[in-house]
Amino acid sequence: MTNNSVTLRDIANALKLSTSTVSKALRDSYEISDKTKRKVNSYAKKVGYQPNTIAKSLKEGKSRSIGVVICSIDNTFVSQMLNGIDSACNARGYSIMIMQSKESHEQEKKCIELLQARSIDGLLVSPASETTNVDHLKTFLHAGLPIVLFDRFNDELEVPKVSIDNLEAAYQATEHLIKNGYHRIALLHSNTLLNINIERLEGYEKALKQHQITVNPDYIKPCDFQNSTTLQKSIVEAIEQLMALPAPPNAILTTSDQISTQSVGIIRNLGYNIPEDIALIGFTNTNLASSLNPPLSTIYQPAIAIGEQAALKLINMVEGKDDDPHQVIKLHTTLIERTSSKPKNF
Known part of the structure; x- marks a missing residue:
């Protein structure tokens, strides 16, 4: 060698x-x-x-600072997770440095490099939607930098992970629609290979199959997360395509905070009534869900708890107090039923 x-x-x-x-x-x-x-x-x-240069930058001793990389701060769910992270770190005497990937794989790499150069003691990462290759994270991990993934996972990386039970949450949301009389259920998803998207799709399909409803590929539509403009455009196109089908869906499950909140206004702007023409339930933690017209049924995620547990897990690793380096923590969600998915009139 x-x-x-x-x-x-x-x-x-x-x-x-x-x-x-x-x-x-x-x-x-x-x-x-x-x-x-x-x-x-x-x-x-x-x-x-x-x-190597990475190892050199990991200075002797502790900086008592934690690096955090998230997709975007202008997101209710992400903001709540950051509150949990900040609370847990403050309680243990650590400061946090937050950077945004804007869903870009290249930006994510740059963020982590900048944080590492500032001698962080550990790293919390919620991978960008574009991130399918985690070699950059493996490099830092192999150099001795403690890493915990939160909210979004990549199974290639053998590190602790903290999130929700995505499959079960999507299953419950889909079954809720079925029990309320909706059998033609569409899915708007974030079009990534990350665990949250794959598991939520699996939960949706599992519920349909267990209720003897055929999974219709035409009802499953990806949405482009490149930026807010393209996301809105892709949601509009997806709903237009769904409603133009010979047998259009009578309900939609949306799998992200941004898709869920934007879909309410988009459906109304296209001339459809919720839930009379199409019911809606989505993953979102927005405090405005009950104030929307109509009030939006939601899958509420324990965002603050996700942030707190991820931060505490990382700090214990940094301080040598953790004995389970591959632990996966999945927290439970809450289904909140509102007008947007009320029982269908037969």
């Missing part, structure tokens, strides 16, 4: 230690015994290990 090809993971594998232990030993952390430090340093010298 050349100097540049030897990684922390290589040393960890050779010595049968965790990557985190090797990283701390090389930084002379008080958390590691002198015996282990000597063992790690001796082997690192033997193989010619040279820290």
